[in-house]
Amino acid sequence: MTEKSHKRLPGRPKHGDDDISIQQTIIQTASKLFMEYGYEAVTLQQIGKACNVSKPTIYYHFTSKPELFKVAFTTMLQNVSRLTSHMLDQAESLEAGLVRLAEARLANPHAEIVTMLREAEPFLDQVQIQDIRDAEHHIHEVLAIHFQRAMDENRLRMDDPFFLAETFSTMMLMGNREDNLNKYGSNLSLGQRLVDIFIRGAQ
Structure with missing residues (x-):
């Protein structure tokens, strides 16, 4: 599966409030982890675990x-x-x-x-x-x-x-x-x- 091939769930609203909230959570979590550990040490799996989302969800918002x-x-x-x-x-x-x-x-x-x-x-x-x-x-x-x-x-x-x-x-x-x-x-x-x-x- 390519980075951009992740599908939205059926009936999921385009650019809905949930999407915005999840995206903001990912950004805030990533910022804290990058600041604490540096760029190379932080993985997408680590970011996903910290904000309770899957790696495909991160790819849904960021390439x-x-x-x-x-x-x-x-x-x-x-x-x-x-x-x-x-x-x-x-x-x-x-x-x-x-x-x-x-x-x-x-x-x-x-x-x-x-x-x-x-x-x-x-x-x-x-x-x-x-x-x-x-x-x-x-x-x-x-x-x-x-x-x-x-x-x-x-x-x-x-x-x-x-x-x-x-x-x-x-x-x-x-x-x-x-x-x-x-x-x-x-x-x-x-x-x-x-x-x-x-x-x-x-x-």
């Missing part, structure tokens, strides 16, 4: 393990993008929004995601890799919009907003160093320190 990984990875990045937009939109100031965002992102170290992608890349095709890069770029776009707005309102000096977005994301890697968390006591304290340096520089 392959690389495609499932791509969807799981881009979904994680899309969640980060939505979180970024929400926190910055709701904050009373750019700095306050960045502090909240830093606290949240330091609590979920980005380096783990980078490592997971590096391991999976040899198994992905160029379209899948580009889809992931596009999802990551969208996070920087969201940040860049807020940085550009702050520059237009003379709250930040003029600079390339995408460079600032990439710089801020890179600074979040500080959260992966356990000694930093021990030194500053909490993700909030470390986040405040990083944002202060980001906004005001080290002059």
Whole structure:
């Protein structure tokens, strides 16, 4: 039986709520397992067992393990993008929004995601890799919009907003160093320190 030859059950609604729920469960389960064990160590059987579905059910929703990984990875990045937009939109100031965002992102170290992608890349095709890069770029776009707005309102000096977005994301890697968390006591304290340096520089 080929990957795409799995049949729907008789009377099964096309794109029904059950299908959506199962697909979301598979994505969420795969994301957790990939994050915990890495790409190569995780099998479709393991994912199916963890979310109580069969391997053919996974193939019903996803053509392959690389495609499932791509969807799981881009979904994680899309969640980060939505979180970024929400926190910055709701904050009373750019700095306050960045502090909240830093606290949240330091609590979920980005380096783990980078490592997971590096391991999976040899198994992905160029379209899948580009889809992931596009999802990551969208996070920087969201940040860049807020940085550009702050520059237009003379709250930040003029600079390339995408460079600032990439710089801020890179600074979040500080959260992966356990000694930093021990030194500053909490993700909030470390986040405040990083944002202060980001906004005001080290002059």
